[in-house]
Structure formats: C-alpha cells, structure tokens
Amino acid sequence: EAEVAQSPRYKITEKSQAVAFWCDPISGHATLYWYRQILGQGPELLVQFQDESVVDDSQLPKDRFSAERLKGVDSTLKIQPAELGDSAMYLCASSLPRRGYSYNEQFFGPGTRLTVL
Amino acid sequence: GENVEQHPSTLSVQEGDSAVIKCTYSDSASNYFPWYKQELGKGPQLIIDIRSNVGEKKDQRIAVTLNKTAKHFSLHITETQPEDSAVYFCAAITIYNQGGKLIFGQGTELSVKP
Numbered sequence: 001e002a003e004v005a006q007s008p009r010y011k012i013t014e015k016s017q018a019v020a021f022w023c024d025p026i027s028g029h030a031t032l033y034w035y036r037q038i039l040g041q042g043p044e045l046l047v048q049f050q051d052e053s054v055v056d057d058s059q060l061p062k063d064r065f066s067a068e069r070l071k072g073v074d075s076t077l078k079i080q081p082a083e084l085g086d087s088a089m090y091l092c093a094s095s096l097p098r099r100g101y102s103y104n105e106q107f108f109g110p111g112t113r114l115t116v117l
Numbered sequence: 118g119e120n121v122e123q124h125p126s127t128l129s130v131q132e133g134d135s136a137v138i139k140c141t142y143s144d145s146a147s148n149y150f151p152w153y154k155q156e157l158g159k160g161p162q163l164i165i166d167i168r169s170n171v172g173e174k175k176d177q178r179i180a181v182t183l184n185k186t187a188k189h190f191s192l193h194i195t196e197t198q199p200e201d202s203a204v205y206f207c208a209a210i211t212i213y214n215q216g217g218k219l220i221f222g223q224g225t226e227l228s229v230k231p
Contacts, residue, residue, distance in 0.1 A: 004160070042121075042206050042221025043161065056218060091160050103149055103212050106219070108160030 002026045004109035006092050012115045018080035021112045025074070025094030031055075033106060034067055034077050035091040043091055049075065050097060082116045089113050119144040121209050123222025131230055136194045138225045140207035143188070147209040150190050151219070152181060155204045164205075165192070197229045 005024040013019050025032050030051050035043035046065065048056040051072040060067065064083070069075040079086055089111045096104040120143040130136050142150075148169040153161035167174045167181045167190065174181050180193040194201055207222040 040224070042123075042208070042224055043219075044221070045218050048218065055216075093160070098216075101212055103210070103217075105151075105163050108153075108162065110158065110160050 004092055004094050004107055006090075006109040006112055008112055009110065010113050010115075012117065013082050014117050015084055016081040018078065019082050019114060020079075021077045021090050021092075021114075023075045023077070023092030023094075023109060025092070026107055028096070029094035029107070030072070030097040031095045031104070032069060032075050033093040033095075034075070035093065035108075037089040037091055037111070039088070046077070079114075082114075084116050087114055087116045119147060119209055119211065119220040121207060121220050121222040123207050123225060125225060126223065127226045127228070129228045129230065130197050132197060132199060134197055136192075136197055136201070136227055136229075138192045138205055138207070138227075139189065140191070140209075140222050141187075141189050142209040142220075144209070144211055145185075145188065146211045149210045149212050150181070150183060151208050151210075152179075152192050153206045153208065153221075155206065155224075157203075161206060194227075197227075199229050199231050202227055202229045 032049040034046045037043040046060045047067045049069045052069050066078045091111045093106040093108045095106045123140045151166035154164045155161040178195045183190045204224045204226050206224050208219045210217045210219045
C-alpha cells in the first residue's frame with residue numbers, strides 16, 4: 001500500500017539551530033501539504049503545494065520557515081533559526097490534485113517530532 | 118475564518134459501549150466534514166466523512182450526523198473495541214473552486230477499557 005514517507009521521525013535540536021524535514025508523497029499526488037501539530041491540538045496547515053507551486057502559505061512564519069518542492073515531487077520544510085515554541089509534530093500529507101469543486105482525501109505521513117531545547 | 122470546537126477532550130468507555138464525540142463549526146459556508154483517527158506515533162487517517170447535503174452517514178460501527186442549522190456534527194462509534202482507542206479529530210472545510218483548507222478540532226482521546 002502506498003504511503004507518505006517522512007524523515008527523520010524524531011529530531012532534537014537546540015534553539016537558534018537550523019533543522020530540515022523531508023517528505024516524499026504518494027506517487028501521482030500532485031498536491032502536498034505541511035501541517036504543524038502542537039501536543040494536544042489538531043493539525044494546522046502551514047503550506048500547500050500544487051506541483052511545485054505554493055497554493056497557500058498564509059500560516060507559514062516566513063521569517064524563519066521555508067518550504068520548497070523544486071521538482072513537484074518530494075518536499076523539504078526548513079526552520080532557521082529554531083525557537084522553543086517550534087517544538088511540535090510536523091506532518092506531511094498528499095492528495096490527488098483538485099479539479100474544480102472536487103475534494104480528494106489527504107493521506108498523512110507518520111510525522112517528524114521536533115524538540116527544541 | 119473557520120473555527121472548529123471539539124468535545125470532550127478525553128472519553129473513557131467500557132468495551133461494547135457507545136462513544137459520541139461532538140463538534141461545532143463557525144463558518145456556515147463549510148461543506149465537507151471529515152473525521153480522522155490518529156494512533157500513537159502515526160499520522161491521522163480518514164475514517165468517515167460527510168458532505169453538507171447529507172444529514173447522516175454510516176459505515177459499519179461508525180456513523181456521523183450533521184445539523185447544518187445548528188452547525189453541529191457528531192461521530193458515533195457503537196460496540197467499541199480496544200483497538201478503537203486513539204485520538205479522534207473532526208475537521209471542516211469550505212470547498213471552493215480548487216481551494217479551501219481543512220480546519221481541525223482540538224481532538225478527543227478515546228480510551229476503550231476491556
């Protein structure tokens with residue numbers, strides 16, 4: 001069964017350091033999402049890609065976060081510099097591309113748990 | 118923007134009992150309501166969904182109801198089993214032409230005791 005792959009699964013870093021997370025979506029899924037899930041809360045969308053283009057990054061803290069999907073397949077989310085408040089689970093999801101008013105299920109990866117000390 | 122409130126935050130039931138989780142949403146334009154199950158160490162997985170033109174949907178032991186007037190929707194699990202123990206999230210989205218984003222509730226930690 002096809003799955004969304006993420007690495008690393010766990011990351012511990014000190015504040016002010018740079019961290020990067022990688023996501024490989026399900027083959028054929030043109031839409032890719034990065035979510036942040038703080039402990040005890042639901043996921044919150046950070047950025048959405050359609051192929052290599054950003055569709056929505058309104059909740060991405062652009063002063064320290066960046067995301068790219070250069071070839072429209074895998075994606076990297078970077079934080080520089082990391083702050084204590086960035087400790088959370090970072091989830092990647094993918095779906096088939098939307099056509100008009102259709103909605104396609106988002107498939108989530110296992111996430112990367114980030115701890116900032 | 119949309120806001121989704123979910124209750125209760127924790128729920129403990131005996132195996133075989135029913136469990137009900139309730140959500141309210143604020144944006145009357147929301148038209149799609151999925152429910153996700155998240156097991157420890159895993160990402161959320163879609164278990165059932167409902168669209169705004171439907172009042173109820175059932176899939177084996179799981180059912181979802183939607184009250185558009187009151188802006189409420191609920192997840193019902195019957196004959197609970199220990200493997201139902203997980204965190205459950207409701208979500209809402211307003212689907213417009215190639216747009217819209219999921220807004221999640223805060224989650225309910227369900228514990229089913231044997």
